[in-house]
Amino acid sequence: MTTEQRNGVTGIAETTIAAFNTSDWAQFRAVLAPDVIYQETGTGRRAESADAYLHLVQAWKQAFPDATGTIRNVVAQGNTVVHEVEWAGTQTGDMPTPAGVLPASGKQIAVLASLWYTIQDDTIQEVHHHLDIMTMMAQLGAIPAAG
Amino acid sequence: MSIEANKATVRRLYDAFWNAEQLDVADTLFHPDYVFDEGYGAGAPSVKAMKEGNRFWHRVLPDIHFTIEDMIAEGDTVVARWTARGAHQGDWEMELGTIPASGQATTTPGTSSYYLHDGKIIRDENHIDFVSLLKQIGARIETSEAKELPKGGRP
Numbered sequence: 001m002t003t004e005q006r007n008g009v010t011g012i013a014e015t016t017i018a019a020f021n022t023s024d025w026a027q028f029r030a031v032l033a034p035d036v037i038y039q040e041t042g043t044g045r046r047a048e049s050a051d052a053y054l055h056l057v058q059a060w061k062q063a064f065p066d067a068t069g070t071i072r073n074v075v076a077q078g079n080t081v082v083h084e085v086e087w088a089g090t091q092t093g094d095m096p097t098p099a100g101v102l103p104a105s106g107k108q109i110a111v112l113a114s115l116w117y118t119i120q121d122d123t124i125q126e127v128h129h130h131l132d133i134m135t136m137m138a139q140l141g142a143i144p145a146a147g
Numbered sequence: 148m149s150i151e152a153n154k155a156t157v158r159r160l161y162d163a164f165w166n167a168e169q170l171d172v173a174d175t176l177f178h179p180d181y182v183f184d185e186g187y188g189a190g191a192p193s194v195k196a197m198k199e200g201n202r203f204w205h206r207v208l209p210d211i212h213f214t215i216e217d218m219i220a221e222g223d224t225v226v227a228r229w230t231a232r233g234a235h236q237g238d239w240e241m242e243l244g245t246i247p248a249s250g251q252a253t254t255t256p257g258t259s260s261y262y263l264h265d266g267k268i269i270r271d272e273n274h275i276d277f278v279s280l281l282k283q284i285g286a287r288i289e290t291s292e293a294k295e296l297p298k299g300g301r302p
Contacts, residue, residue, distance in 0.1 A: 026256060036297050041256050041276040073260070077150075077219035082226045083273065114258040114274050116217065116228055130258040130274035145263060 006076050012124060013081040013117045014071065016111055021068045025054060031127060033123040042133030045099075053127070059096075062090030064109070072112075083115040087131075091140055097133070109139045148266040150220045152185045156268065157225045157261050168199045168205060175244045178269035208233030208253065216256075225261045230254060249284045 019028035029050055030104045038047040038056065047053040054086050061067060067089030075082045089112045095102045118126040137143045148156075156204035157189040162178050177194045203213055218227045232254050237244040257275040263266050 013267070020286075035205075049286070075219055075221045075224050075260075077221055078218050079300050080217065082219060082258075112262065112272070112274065113214075114226070116226075116258065126256070130228075130256070131276050132192060132274055 001077065007082050009079060009117075009119045009123070010074055010076050012119050012122060013083060013115075015072075016117075016124065017069045017083065017085065019072060020057060020061070024057065025107055027039065028057065029054060030124075031124055032093050033120075033125045034083045036124055038129065040129045040130045041136070044129060063093040063095035063104075064094065066090050069099055079119050081117045081119065083117070085113045087113055095140075097137060102137075102140055105140050106138050107137050111136045111139070148222070148263065148299050150164065150222075152266060153223060153225050153261075154218060154220050155261050156263065157218065157220075157227055158215065160261075160268070161215055161229065164201065165211070168201065170201055173198055173201075176268055178264055178267040181267075181269055181270045185202060206237040207235065207239045209236050210234055223263045225262070225263065226258065228256075230256050239284070246281075246284060246286050251284050253280055253283045255280045255283075257300070258261045 006046060015031045016028055019025070019031075032050040034050050035048065036051040036053055037120075040046070040056065045056055046066075047056055057104075067087060069085045069087050071083050071085055073084040084119050088108070090108050091102070091105045093104050095104075112135075113132060114130045116128040117124050134143070151219045153289045156176055160174065164176065173194050177197065179194070181194050181197070182192050183197070210232075211231055214230045215231070216230055218225065220226070229252055232252070235246075235249045235251045235253055238248050256279070257273060259271055259273045262270040
């Protein structure tokens with residue numbers, strides 16, 4: 001993989017994080033394939049279009065309006081990019097969870113996640129988001145913290 | 148070490164250490180200063196603890212089998228996306244109590260990042276869909292009275 005190729009695919013992946021952080025949904029959508037597949041573990045949610053994916057992402061922003069992602073590490077090979085991300089924010093909106101809807105708690109979260117992107121023709125075709133929902137729920141006070 | 152050598156090390160971790168239960172292979176795959184983090188749950192700050200974790204999960208899911216769905220590497224970092232399958236045939240003991248064996252077949256996705264030093268794994272970070280696993284074995288996650296919840300255990 002040449003440096004130019006790497007910069008190409010990693011730049012596309014990073015665009016989604018930057019766009020999420022500033023709630024620039026036009027920018028976010030611009031790098032998605034129209035039929036992008038998004039799978040979110042922990043919640044079990046799945047989207048099979050750019051519209052559906054955006055809907056899920058925007059829902060996170062509704063629950064955590066100040067949420068931002070910080071990329072901790074990037075690994076790229078071929079047309080696959082993996083981000084290790086830390087998501088941080090304050091829950092000032094209701095949040096659907098596997099255990100029901102959590103009302104706004106005002107509490108802050110800082111959770112780690114991995115995002116796997118498959119990129120082709122300069123657009124994101126598939127995303128697997130492995131999110132530590134258990135830690136998030138513990139930080140929100142919904143379940144006991146890990147001992 | 149080359150990228151392909153590092154990937155082979157990680158592949159052997161799944162094939163030999165986890166799927167074939169060859170615990171002693173850990174001594175060749177992990178750096179003596181190995182530490183890991185799997186998010187929610189107790190960490191295992193040593194190779195010895197990693198072996199105990201292997202025994203734990205083979206008690207809870209005796210036929211546990213990991214399938215690597217995708218793996219990429221760059222430099223001394225290898226990341227793997229995997230699926231663990233196994234039947235819940237052993238009691239899952241945890242601080243809050245015990246989830247008795249349900250007999251349920253389970254499918255759990257996860258991803259792991261491995262950092263290697265001199266060809267051996269010195270640190271890893273894991274994101275495992277414990278929520279899905281708990282639901283599959285019939286555990287209820289209650290936000291008002293958290294009862295059947297894990298405080299430890301890891302693949």
